[in-house]
Amino acid sequence: MFQENISLRPYNTFGIEANARLFATVKTKEQLKSILESFKDVFVLSGGSNILLTRDIEKPVVHILLKGIEVVSEKGSDHVLVRAQSGENWHEFVTWCIDHDLGGLENLSLIPGQVGTSPMQNIGAYGVEIKDVFHELEAMEIETGRIVTFSGEDCQFGYRESVFKNELKGKFIILSVTFSLTRRNHKLITNYGAIQSELAERGIENPGIEDISRVVIAIRQSKLPDPKELGNSGSFFKNPVIPKEQLEKLKADYPDIPFYEIDSELVKVPAGWLVEKSGFKGKRFGDAGVHAKQALVLVNHGSATGKEILDLSRRIQAEVLNRFGIELHTEVNII
Numbered sequence: 272m273f274q275e276n277i278s279l280r281p282y283n284t285f286g287i288e289a290n291a292r293l294f295a296t297v298k299t300k301e302q303l304k305s306i307l308e309s310f311k312d313v314f315v316l317s318g319g320s321n322i323l324l325t326r327d328i329e330k331p332v333v334h335i336l337l338k339g340i341e342v343v344s345e346k347g348s349d350h351v352l353v354r355a356q357s358g359e360n361w362h363e364f365v366t367w368c369i370d371h372d373l374g375g376l377e378n379l380s381l382i383p384g385q386v387g388t389s390p391m392q393n394i395g396a397y398g399v400e401i402k403d404v405f406h407e408l409e410a411m412e413i414e415t416g417r418i419v420t421f422s423g424e425d426c427q428f429g430y431r432e433s434v435f436k437n438e439l440k441g442k443f444i445i446l447s448v449t450f451s452l453t454r455r456n457h458k459l460i461t462n463y464g465a466i467q468s469e470l471a472e473r474g475i476e477n478p479g480i481e482d483i484s485r486v487v488i489a490i491r492q493s494k495l496p497d498p499k500e501l502g503n504s505g506s507f508f509k510n511p512v513i514p515k516e517q518l519e520k521l522k523a524d525y526p527d528i529p530f531y532e533i534d535s536e537l538v539k540v541p542a543g544w545l546v547e548k549s550g551f552k553g554k555r556f557g558d559a560g561v562h563a564k565q566a567l568v569l570v571n572h573g574s575a576t577g578k579e580i581l582d583l584s585r586r587i588q589a590e591v592l593n594r595f596g597i598e599l600h601t602e603v604n605i606i
Contacts, residue, residue, distance in 0.1 A: 272306070273331060282334065283319035284383055286502030287577045291332040298336050298358075300446060304416045306333060311413060314606075315444050317357065320384035321392060321504055322604045325577035335387055335444065340367055343449060349456050352406055354449040357387025361394075369484050374457030375404040375450065377484040378466075381491045383498060383505060387445040391435045392602075393428045397487055398463035402428035406451045410435075410443040418446065431509050431602050459483055465490050494565045502571030503562065507584060508542040508599045521595060542599055543567035549590045559583045581605060 277294035280286055291314075297303045306313065314330040336358040343352040351373060355364050361384050365376045378399040388394075390408055393401050405423050412419055427434040435443060457480050461467050469486040470478055478486075496503055518538050521528055525548070530538040546552065546566040553563035558575035560583075562568040569580055588599045 272302070277332075279316075279319075279324060279328065279332070282316055283322055283324055283504075284498035284502065285323055285504050285577070285580065286498070286571050287324045287575070287580075289324040289577065290327040292327070292329050293331040294334065295331065296334045296336055298338070300337070300411070300418075303333070303335075303411060303444065303446075306331070307411070307413055307416050313413065317388045318360070318383060318385040320498070321388060321602070322606055323504060323577050323580055324606050325581055326606070328606070333444075335385070337387075337446060339447075340364060349453055350451050351454050352449050353452055354447050355386040356447050357385060357445045359386045360384075361386055361389060365484070368452060369481050372454065372480070374453040374459075374480045375399075376452065377480040378460055378463075378487055380484040380487045386448050390426055390428075390445065390448055391433055392431055393426075393433050395431070396491075397466060398460040400428070402426075404450045404452060406449040408448045409446045411446055412443055414442070419443065430512075495568060496562055496564075496570060501562075502573075502575075503568050504603045506542075506567045506602050507569045508546070508567060508587075509602045510539050510542045511545075511597050511599060512537050512539050513597060514538075517596070540597065541567075545591045545595055545597060545599065546587055549587065549594055551587055551590070556583055561587075577606075 273293045273295045275293060277291045279289045279291050295306060310331045312330055314328050314332045316332050316334045337356040338358050339356040340359060341354050343354045345351055353368065353373060362381050364386055365380050368376050378397040379394065382394055382396060389401050390405060402423060408421050410419055410421060459478060461470065466486055469490060475482050495505065512533060515536060515538055518530055528540065529544055530540050532538055543566045546561065551561045552566035554561050555572060557579060558572040559579040560570050560572055562570050569584060571580065584601065591597055591599050
């Protein structure tokens with residue numbers, strides 16, 4: 272089942288060259304359980320859209336490609352439960368839901384990666400996060416091979432966080448995710464980003480979920496590079512949350528600083544704005560660089576190493592901290 276000395280460049284969206292000593296593609300739960308009976312310490316690889324490889328992988332690499340989408344059950348008159356296997360491409364799954372007139376995921380269109388990693392990161396965009404539509408997931412415990420069901424509460428979702436990035440990191444492999452979606456009376460969220468203005472520009476006054484998806488796709492394509500053309504992992508940094516008192520002090524020097532209120536004491540500041548104001552937008556350091564249209568995205572112009580991109584990210588973090596007194600944390604997993 273395992274292949275030896277396999278390049279991982281085709282399996283990570285940054286296009287970083289790294290080597291796997293052992294590599295196996297898993298298409299069934301039985302195959303996965305068999306592997307875990309022999310190897311308790313594995314490196315799980317899904318879509319490779321949220322990782323930065325800085326070294327070769329000595330552990331056996333298990334590439335998850337479990338496939339399948341099904342309607343599990345009705346949930347009241349307006350909702351339905353839909354289960355997707357973890358190896359399904361995320362955007363293709365969103366498209367499947369829209370084609371079946373199931374609402375809730377349209378704002379998350381065109382996010383790279385696979386279904387299985389969506390709850391790990393609690394991925395989000397344009398006012399929607401996975402936790403908003405999440406019902407449950409099934410995961411296999413690496414140590415025992417048993418299958419465990421996790422509720423939303425069990426997952427401990429936070430901003431780009433879940434229990435699988437913290438105390439349960441490396442202990443479970445997600446097999447499938449079940450979502451609670453609307454089949455009528457869709458609740459459309461259009462007050463984030465440029466959705467409203469894009470709809471107006473297209474003359475759409477009463478949008479449906481397909482309209483929202485198309486607009487989100489257009490906005491993302493206008494700002495974010497296609498990983499097939501320019502290696503990247505989407506947003507590299509999380510948007511930092513700071514006290515309002517700190518924001519008021521920053522306004523003295525930066526009156527145009529954008530922010531979003533979290534509560535009466537905290538605000539969220541766009542990391543991309545901080546990176547741009549620190550002078551990095553569009554800059555290139557060898558083949559490692561910052562995207563010209565969106566400073567939140569670090570890119571590989573061809574043959575950058577993971578270490579070169581990591582060094583650039585640390586340089587950015589240091590400058591933002593020095594200039595604004597704000598610590599940036601990575602959204603991408605550094606391996």
